[in-house]
Amino acid sequence: MGKGSIFIVSGPSGVGKGTVVKKAIERCDNVFLSVSCTTRAPREGEIDGVQYYFISKEEFEGRIKNNYFIEYERYVDNYYGTPALPVLKAIEEGKNVILEIEVGGARQAKKRYEDAVLVFVAPPSNEELKRRLLKRDEGNEVALAAVDKRIERAKEEYNFIEGYDYIIINDDVDLCTDRLLSIIKAENLRVRSNKKLIEKLHEL
């Protein structure tokens, strides 16, 4: 068993990356999702330690100072961040950890952990992305304006793709999950993830 890897999955809102990540975790027993910390209030049904670790703003800012996070971002009035320790412990144990984070956070994480693998989930076309966003917001009064805003945001996100290692198209959830799992499998076969095995060969 070699070392696992950190996989950072990003992509525009509405592309379906959450579903793909969920399916990948279901299908592969050494792939886990990192649980982030946030200062926003839990929504109905959300459990501390499952969707997020819910902590106070003071606590969060203290942790920023202590380098507790692989990456963190502030949206409006709330912080969101990925704790480093559980992720690093898991990859040493041969597990793979998926971080679902925004393009800005992905860049931060890659700077700190250059072996982190960056995967961008893209829609088959921009028309299809728009269609999915509209469908998701059906019946919502603010739908159209919100969709336009998300499409604008998608455009900005595409400018980060060149900094990613892989791009996977979500034309079909199962095919897209296959792609993500192939990437995870291949990365686990990297020479740098198999140092112990190579040491054993040298003992000839």
Next chain:
Amino acid sequence: MGKGSIFIVSGPSGVGKGTVVKKAIERCDNVFLSVSCTTRAPREGEIDGVQYYFISKEEFEGRIKNNYFIEYERYVDNYYGTPALPVLKAIEEGKNVILEIEVGGARQAKKRYEDAVLVFVAPPSNEELKRRLLKRDEGNEVALAAVDKRIERAKEEYNFIEGYDYIIINDDVDLCTDRLLSIIKAENLRVRSNKKLIEKLHEL
């Protein structure tokens, strides 16, 4: 359809890399084996253009001067080399080309084509490699001396592993083929192999 990649597969004699490559090609319709040129005489049953392109020493040396080869090596009195043009043409067409070459040639090829993906096929253990070599040479008088020589050669080859991208263990032919195919699939999802697709996204 993105660009294909060059996959250089190496590994010690007896590890079974030929069988793994053959199975990978059978199982995947956009994976091809590059046909090398050689100056050695064809053996019984070998067909020009299938196992090798058989050319004269003068012809080979002329082609070296013209940068015809991705890599070439001289063993004893014969040259062996990988023609560049058909390989580059195939990868532009989205095909993946496997080159089964020695560690020295692999290093040459990687210098010239830095996007070439280097895969080292390793035995599950050195004892197993010895067992496979002995089995293959059963009934052969020079078997033991030849096996020892190959094991010595394997030791030297292991020193090159750190220059490879991936290491796959051939404990089981089908599992090892799965590993090679995952690597090929993942490499085809690289951002650098999907420039046209990314251009299309930018057209939003």
